[in-house]
Amino acid sequence: MITPGLFYLIGALLLLLPIREKMTYILAILMTTAALMMTFYLVPGDRVQLEFLNYTLTPVKVDRISKLTGLIFTFGGLGSVIYCFRICSRANLRLIFIFIGSALTVAFSGDLFTLYVFWELMTISSSFLIIMASDGTKKTGYYYFLIQVAGGLSALWGVFLQYAATGDLALKTIEAGIPFFMIAVAIKLAFVGFHTWLPLAYGKAPFYVAVVLSIYTTKVGVYVMSRLLPGIDILAYAGLFSALFGIGMALLQTQVRRFLSYSIIIQVGYMIIGISMGTVAGITGAMFHLVNHILYKTVLFMAVGVVVYTTGKDDFENLGIMGRKLPVTSIATLVAFLGIAGVPFFNGYMSKAIIKDAVNEPLLTWGLNLMSFGTCLLFLKFIYYAFLKKSTISLDKQPALSMQVGMGLLTVMMLVIGIHPVWLESVTNMDVAIHYFDKKHLVSGIQPFLWSIAIFILIKKYVVKNYEAPLPYDLYRQIAKQVVTTGYQLSNYHDGKLTKYLLWTTSTLIILLALLLF
Incomplete structure (x- = not known):
């Protein structure tokens, strides 16, 4: 048994082949249909386990919720890929396949390691979809990427805390690191306060990219919330x-x-x-x-x-x-x-x-x-x-x-x-x-x-x-401006003058000494 997302990931590799446009459409239909059919015939209770670096991982786990999510992900994938045929370049179609395949793999993951890897692969592929669309969407893509990476890092820290507390990487209700998982899910859900990427990305990206993103990005957040934070x-x-x-x-x-x-x-x-x-x-x-x-x-x-x-x-x-x-x-x-x-x-x-x-x-x-x-x-x-x-x-x-x-x-x-x-x-x-x-x-x-x-x-x-x-009003842009301004001001002190560097070093040592003494 394999995850249905693998059909999309293999499809992305096959699209690298120098084949004719008609064959591209046939290949896309075959892969998306195969993923849908395989998902339909998955049996709740099935799982695949393997040992990796002394960790027991479950890259594929099927239950009723994951099957339901997988069915709508594969059906939506079939509809959106057909929709994109005549208006999407082959390069972007490859990225769409990677994005959908990653989302499907998240839906059937049974451990936090697999979930995190493909959570981040979703971020990378969707960011490139936006960035590569045109010169006008590059800044939007960078912004989207940074926000999603912040959510990914928060999820990673949550995984560390969960494993340290339980010694287990199983995908289940979280016992430790809950605030970090909440931030990660909130960003993916576009929860108020963490939503700024959503209207920006969906409003400026090509419309066919917005179609694909609307199916998976926030819905993966919902699915993960149902697993980790019910x-x-x-x-x-x-x-x-x-x-x-x-x-x-x-x-x-x-x-x-x-x-x-x-x-x-x-x-x-x-x-x-x-x-x-x-x-x-x-x-x-x-x-x-x-x-x-x-x-x-x-x-x-x-x-x-x-x-x-x-x-x-x-x-x-x-x-x-x-x-x-x-x-x-x-x-x-x-x-x-x-x-x-x-x-x-x-x-x-x-x-x-x-x-x-x-x-x-x-x-x-x-x-x-x-x-x-x-x-x-x-x-x-x-x-x-x-x-x-x-x-x-x-x-x-x-x-x-x-x-x-x-x-x-x-x-x-x-x-x-x-x-x-x-x-x-x-x-x-x-x-x-x-x-x-x-x-x-x-x-x-x-x-x-x-x-x-x-x-x-x-x-x-x-x-x-x-x-x-x-x-x-975008709080994150304001914070970024302050960080850049502060960094620029600090860089002015790095002018290569030895006396200034000695002053910095001496001042730092005095402060550390004072902290140790008091």
């Missing part, structure tokens, strides 16, 4: 705060990809709350929401990518091209909108219903309803610009067939899960014993949506207002 009550309230922050920031955006980036923070809030419950129902609901979120958010990024591809821009004003010129994109967008809004019989409804059932705290229940209302209100703005507002935007070119096929594949899966949600349970044997379409859940699912329509009509002129993009 049941920490305070994180549920932190997740609620982060989601409400995402709603406020999304409202102010004029660029659609930044808007979608902040809405990721909202949806991740649901997952944080579910995992923080620490119950089977809460964690299962969070992981089902991870599946649903990957489907509808990826479709939305793909739809915006089609707008960018055909018009050259991704402002809200350009969305009007959907309703008039792009029928396939329009249908996919509407299905994704109803899914993210949690409307009954669409996929987001089932996972939100499970999470709401798992939460017993009144404040969190109120917060979940507010998050649902805010999400619906925000995306009514999206739908208004796409289908209701008059637009004079014209098509510069038609979308590639591969883009529509990739988007359509994920849209069909959304419809299947929405209409028959127990299918997702049967595939993974994760029974949550919930009646999805009883009166209680139907009312809970439709109320935020109906309220948001009424409120949107009342305050439409404020919601669709062209807000001036707020000047972002």
Whole structure:
């Protein structure tokens, strides 16, 4: 047995061969399909162990959660690779394969060493994807890389502390180094305060790169949180705060990809709350929401990518091209909108219903309803610009067939899960014993949506207002500027003059002596 991620990693190597463009597509389809099929037939309970430098490692471990995550990662990988066929260079396709393969390997890792190695390989491959896109994205790629490396170093320090305390590298609930793992996961989740890389990277990277990143980066953070940090009550309230922050920031955006980036923070809030419950129902609901979120958010990024591809821009004003010129994109967008809004019989409804059932705290229940209302209100703005507002935007070119096929594949899966949600349970044997379409859940699912329509009509002129993009305050950039300034000032003292060096040395010795004496 091997990890399905190996198919993607081997595929990346095969793409180095000097083969024709048509063969590149065939190879990509074969590898992505093979990974999906292998994941489907994995049996929970299977594992692979090996000895490495006197450590017992488990590079592959299968259970119901890892299989569920692997299935959506491989299915999303198939859809996104098809989407990228005609618009992505072979070099970038290789990096995409490495990135997806690394994410899949993390999902099936059974020890902290394997997780950390491929966690960092995700960072390296995705950073190069952004940096190599164009000269205009190099700074963005460097910024993204530095933030992700900071999270990786925090995770590494957590691994050291966990091993020192337990003598074990097994992937399980953490006993030591919890603050460091929390920082690492918070960066990957784009938790408020650690989120600055998300709208920057997704907003400036090529749209097909944003599609791929939206599937894996934050979702790997969710998966790792479910493994290492379940049941920490305070994180549920932190997740609620982060989601409400995402709603406020999304409202102010004029660029659609930044808007979608902040809405990721909202949806991740649901997952944080579910995992923080620490119950089977809460964690299962969070992981089902991870599946649903990957489907509808990826479709939305793909739809915006089609707008960018055909018009050259991704402002809200350009969305009007959907309703008039792009029928396939329009249908996919509407299905994704109803899914993210949690409307009954669409996929987001089932996972939100499970999470709401798992939460017993009144404040969190109120917060979940507010998050649902805010999400619906925000995306009514999206739908208004796409289908209701008059637009004079014209098509510069038609979308590639591969883009529509990739988007359509994920849209069909959304419809299947929405209409028959127990299918997702049967595939993974994760029974949550919930009646999805009883009166209680139907009312809970439709109320935020109906309220948001009424409120949107009342305050439409404020919601669709062209807000001036707020000047972002980035603490990390300010810290970097201070470090650079301080370093520059200190460098002025290193001028090669012996008397100054002797003064530095003498002063340091006096200070050390004083510390020793007192």
